[in-house]
Amino acid sequence: xKNPFIPFRKVRAVIIDGRAHEDIINTLIKFNIRVIKTIKxxxxxxxxxxxxxxxxxPIDYQTLIIAPNVYDYYKDMLKNASLKLIKGEKKLKRNYPxxxxxxxxxxxxxxxxxxxxxxxxxxxxxEKKGIEFINxxxxxxxxxxxxxxxxxxxxxxxxxxxxxxKYFIDAxxxxxxxxxxxxxxxGFIGGATGFISDMQLAxxxxxxxxxxxxxxxxxxxxxxxxxxxLSSKKIIDVGSxxxxxxx
Numbered sequence: 464x465k466n467p468f469i470p471f472r473k474v475r476a477v478i479i480d481g482r483a484h485e486d487i488i489n490t491l492i493k494f495n496i497r498v499i500k501t502i503k504x505x506x507x508x509x510x511x512x513x514x515x516x517x518x519x520x521p522i523d524y525q526t527l528i529i530a531p532n533v534y535d536y537y538k539d540m541l542k543n544a545s546l547k548l549i550k551g552e553k554k555l556k557r558n559y560p561x562x563x564x565x566x567x568x569x570x571x572x573x574x575x576x577x578x579x580x581x582x583x584x585x586x587x588x589x590e591k592k593g594i595e596f597i598n599x600x601x602x603x604x605x606x607x608x609x610x611x612x613x614x615x616x617x618x619x620x621x622x623x624x625x626x627x628x629k630y631f632i633d634a635x636x637x638x639x640x641x642x643x644x645x646x647x648x649x650g651f652i653g654g655a656t657g658f659i660s661d662m663q664l665a666x667x668x669x670x671x672x673x674x675x676x677x678x679x680x681x682x683x684x685x686x687x688x689x690x691x692x693l694s695s696k697k698i699i700d701v702g703s704x705x706x707x708x709x710x
Contacts, residue, residue, distance in 0.1 A: 464523070464572055464592055464593060464594065465523070465613075466569050466570065466571075466613060467521035467522065467569070468569055468657070468658065468703075468705070468706065469610060469612070469613065469658055469661065469706075470524075470661055470706045471661055471708065472660065472661055472708060473494075473660040473661075474658070474660060474707060474708055475496070475544075475707055475708055475709055476499055476544070476706075476707040476709070477491060477497075477498060477499065477657065477704050477706055477707065478499045478501060478515045478705040478707065479491070479498060479500060479501065479515065479657075479701055479704050479705075480500070480501055480513040480514060480701035480702050481500035481501045481502060481503065482701075483500070483667070483701050484699075486693065486694035486695065487667055487668075487694045488500075490694065491659070491665075491693065494659060496659060499541070499707075501518070501533075501702075502533055504518055504530065504532050504533050504555060505532070506532055506554070506555055506556055506557060507555060507556075507557055507562055508557050508558065508562075508646075509646055510644060510646030510647045511562065511702060513701075514654065514700075514701065514702020514703070515701075515702050515704075515705050516565070516566055516606060516653075516654065516702045516703035516705065517530075517555070517563075517565065517566055517702055518555065519537070520565045520567050520605075521705060522549075522588045522589065523592065524709075525545070525546055525547055525709070526546070526549065526588070527541075527546060527547070527548050527549070528549045528550075528551050528565065528582065528585045528588065529548055529550060529551060529565075530551050530553070530555050530564070530565055530582075531550050531551055531553075531554050532554055534551075544709040545709045546709050549584065549588070551565060551582045551584050551585060552582055552584045553565075553582040553583070553584075560577070560579075563580050563581075563602035564580060564582040564585070565585060566602065566603050566605045566606060567581060567585065567589075567604060567605055568604040568605045568607070568610070568623070568653065569594075569605075569610065570613070570614065570615070570627065570632055571613055571614045571630070571632060572593065573596070573597050573630060573632070574589050574597070575597045575604045575608065575623060575626070576596070576599065576602070577598065577599060577600055577601065597626050597630060599622045599623055599626050601620050604620075604623060605654075605703055606650075606651045606653050606700065606702065606703070607623055607651045607652070607653050608620075608652075608653040609652040609653045609655075609664075610653070610658075611635075611664065611683065611686050612633075612686040614631075614633055615632065615634070615635075615682070615685075615686055616632060616633075616634050616635070617634070617635045617637060617653075617679060617682060618634060618635075618636065618637070618652065619636070619637050619639040619640075619651065619652060620639075620651075624636045635675075635678060635682045637675040637678065637679065638674050638675055641670070641672060641673040641698075642655050642673075642697075642698050642700050643668075643697055643698065643699040643700065644699065644700040645699075649700075650699060651700055653703060654701060654702050654703050655667045655670075655698045655699060655700045655701065656704065657703050657705060657706060658704075658706050659704070659706065662689055663688070663691045664690055664691065665691045665692075665693050665704055666691065666692050666698055667693055667698050667699045667700075667701055667704075668692065668693065668694040668697050668698040668699055669692060669694075669695060669696070669697060670697075670698045673698070
């Protein structure tokens with residue numbers, strides 16, 4: 464099964480943090496991409512309250528599972544898109560682990576999460592698609608995972624790195640930090656990236672200051688992915704850029 468975080472062509476739209484800087488938004492628009500800004504999820508703490516990967520998980524290219532807290536907003540925003548929207552069962556609450564139900568990473572035919580806390584409806588649809596589960600302690604698994612190809616990721620999380628290696632997934636382990644996330648000490652690489660075409664991986668800002676800058680670029684080149692820098696500002700965690708390739 465194709466990974467919905469990796470589009471098979473240029474994307475039609477992306478879902479991104481409603482607070483994202485205008486430089487990021489304008490660059491996406493220049494790529495002729497529709498920008499769907501998230502609404503604040505009032506039940507969450509402020510740093511992640513607009514993060515799309517906290518409230519939305521794409522099962523496949525046509526299907527999104529959305530937290531009931533914000534379901535009506537996206538139902539309206541995406542009413543003209545040929546997408547199936549499913550309301551999740553778990554209503555998100557402010558603090559961990561009550562806020563991680565939809566923050567599931569995907570690579571190859573696996574879903575990566577702390578499945579003790581995953582939304583039951585999301586688990587049902589993943590299993591229905593034949594997705595196998597890699598269970599880890601890290602609940603913010605999508606935030607922590609930059610998906611690079613069908614079988615490759617970048618992460619700063621030791622548990623994700625360790626488990627992925629067991630499943631023969633190519634993983635680049637990088638230093639934590641060096642990515643902004645207002646309200647917290649630092650953000651994560653998965654939350655600061657997202658594909659805008661099958662070959663173009665967008666970064667929210669510049670990452671030359673990251674100690675693994677060269678490693679990241681070599682890894683991307685290995686998988687023939689081109690980094691697209693959306694802003695001249697420092698890279699920032701916006702809760703992932705979720706690509707949409709609807710008709």
